[in-house]
Amino acid sequence: MAAELHVALVAADREVWSGEATLVVARTTSGDIGVMPGHQPLLGVLESGPVTIRTSDGGTVVAAVHGGFISFADNKLSLLAEIAELSDEIDVQRVEQDLARAKAEDDTEAQRRADVRLRAATAGR
Amino acid sequence: MGAQLRVYKRRIRSVTATKKITKAMEMIAASRVVKAQRKVAASTPYARELTRAVTAVGTGSDTKHPLTTEAENPTRAAVLLLTSDRGLAGAFNSNAIKAAEQLTERLEREGKQVVTYIVGRRGLAHYNFRERDVAESFTGFTDEPSYADAKKVAAPLIEAIRDETADGGVDELHIVYTEFVSMMTQTAVDSRMLPLRLEEVAEESATKGEILPLYDFEPSAEDVLDALLPRYVESRIYNALLQSAASKHAATRRAMKSATDNAGELINTLSRLANAARQAEITQEISEIVGGASALADANAGSDN
Numbered sequence: 001m002a003a004e005l006h007v008a009l010v011a012a013d014r015e016v017w018s019g020e021a022t023l024v025v026a027r028t029t030s031g032d033i034g035v036m037p038g039h040q041p042l043l044g045v046l047e048s049g050p051v052t053i054r055t056s057d058g059g060t061v062v063a064a065v066h067g068g069f070i071s072f073a074d075n076k077l078s079l080l081a082e083i084a085e086l087s088d089e090i091d092v093q094r095v096e097q098d099l100a101r102a103k104a105e106d107d108t109e110a111q112r113r114a115d116v117r118l119r120a121a122t123a124g125r
Numbered sequence: 126m127g128a129q130l131r132v133y134k135r136r137i138r139s140v141t142a143t144k145k146i147t148k149a150m151e152m153i154a155a156s157r158v159v160k161a162q163r164k165v166a167a168s169t170p171y172a173r174e175l176t177r178a179v180t181a182v183g184t185g186s187d188t189k190h191p192l193t194t195e196a197e198n199p200t201r202a203a204v205l206l207l208t209s210d211r212g213l214a215g216a217f218n219s220n221a222i223k224a225a226e227q228l229t230e231r232l233e234r235e236g237k238q239v240v241t242y243i244v245g246r247r248g249l250a251h252y253n254f255r256e257r258d259v260a261e262s263f264t265g266f267t268d269e270p271s272y273a274d275a276k277k278v279a280a281p282l283i284e285a286i287r288d289e290t291a292d293g294g295v296d297e298l299h300i301v302y303t304e305f306v307s308m309m310t311q312t313a314v315d316s317r318m319l320p321l322r323l324e325e326v327a328e329e330s331a332t333k334g335e336i337l338p339l340y341d342f343e344p345s346a347e348d349v350l351d352a353l354l355p356r357y358v359e360s361r362i363y364n365a366l367l368q369s370a371a372s373k374h375a376a377t378r379r380a381m382k383s384a385t386d387n388a389g390e391l392i393n394t395l396s397r398l399a400n401a402a403r404q405a406e407i408t409q410e411i412s413e414i415v416g417g418a419s420a421l422a423d424a425n426a427g428s429d430n
């Protein structure tokens with residue numbers, strides 16, 4: 001049996017996803033980081049970006065995460081985010097509208113957020 | 126119908142209408158408490174993980190940070206008071222305000238200048254009426270606070286504590302809110318949020334006795350702490366807002382329940398009075414008839430002779 005790590009993806013107001021995984025890739029402020037079972041204890045600051053979780057049954061879970069932390073110890077990984085959405089929760093049409101609006105209004109922050117969500121949504125499909 | 130009886134009947138009608146309203150409000154509040162409690166429970170995993178992370182950085186590194194170091198000579202303190210937008214919740218708001226006033230008094234005795242921040246229209250109205258200074262106030266979301274609301278409240282507070290005291294910043298941050306103990310008990314509590322006592326945080330979190338591993342910090346311990354602490358404050362404020370909302374609904378439920386009970390009692394008393402009045406009326410009518418009949422009989426008896 002391949003080694004596994006327990007992942008909990010929690011947003012400020014709910015637990016978004018939790019389960020077993022073999023690999024988690026997230027974007028920290030100093031670059032993308034991949035965590036596999038047995039990784040050294042780690043605490044990092046996350047950037048807005050997609051988080052990819054390879055579940056132990058071979059599936060892939062992608063989530064858009066906006067700001068937060070990654071912490072790993074004892075084969076338990078927690079991803080804390082103020083806002084987190086799973087790729088299949090994201091309404092692509094709405095995000096595209098948001099993206100268009102953000103571009104029109106020249107709101108770089110909103111544009112980046114919409115971009116991250118869109119990328120997560122397409123990566124998860 | 127006699128005048129008195131009519132008055133009683135009218136009052137019974139009006140009290141019955143009030144009772145229906147308070148009963149409805151009681152039931153609405155009861156369902157909202159459950160919802161608010163669920164939100165408190167849903168926010169716990171985030172708060173727990175965040176507390177763990179703060180503890181880990183605090184114990185795993187000897188980083189100094191403005192949000193964890195105590196000022197040598199604190200002169201200004203911010204007090205954040207959480208009240209509700211709407212009343213009809215018994216002593217809920219006045220208890221919170223009283224707790225805030227006691228805290229303010231204590232801080233002033235210690236020689237600190239107090240800056241007040243208020244959430245909720247009720248608290249704001251109380252302070253405005255007494256023409257006290259309020260640094261900033263937030264209203265309109267106390268029934269169902271969202272995380273974005275908590276961020277909005279936390280932002281000026283974090284800014285104030287980061288500023289130098291001489292430039293209008295503060296050295297300490299206190300929060301007064303109503304803790305949701307149970308459906309029947311809610312207590313107004315005050316606690317110091319910043320500067321953070323890491324030992325206390327460690328004690329609070331469930332990591333007691335557990336040895337925390339030596340973390341690798343990405344990018345560095347300072348940066349992690351820098352990003353972590355504002356989030357920690359936000360999450361604490363969010364939790365306080367949620368508890369306050371749950372407490373408010375529980376207090377409303379209780380207040381409305383006793384209002385309904387009182388209305389029922391009043392209806393009973395009034396019906397008894399109305400019955401007595403009706404009985405008195407009947408008695409009077411009978412005695413009038415009897416009196417009239419006997420006067421007639423007396424008159425007839427007189428004329429017969």
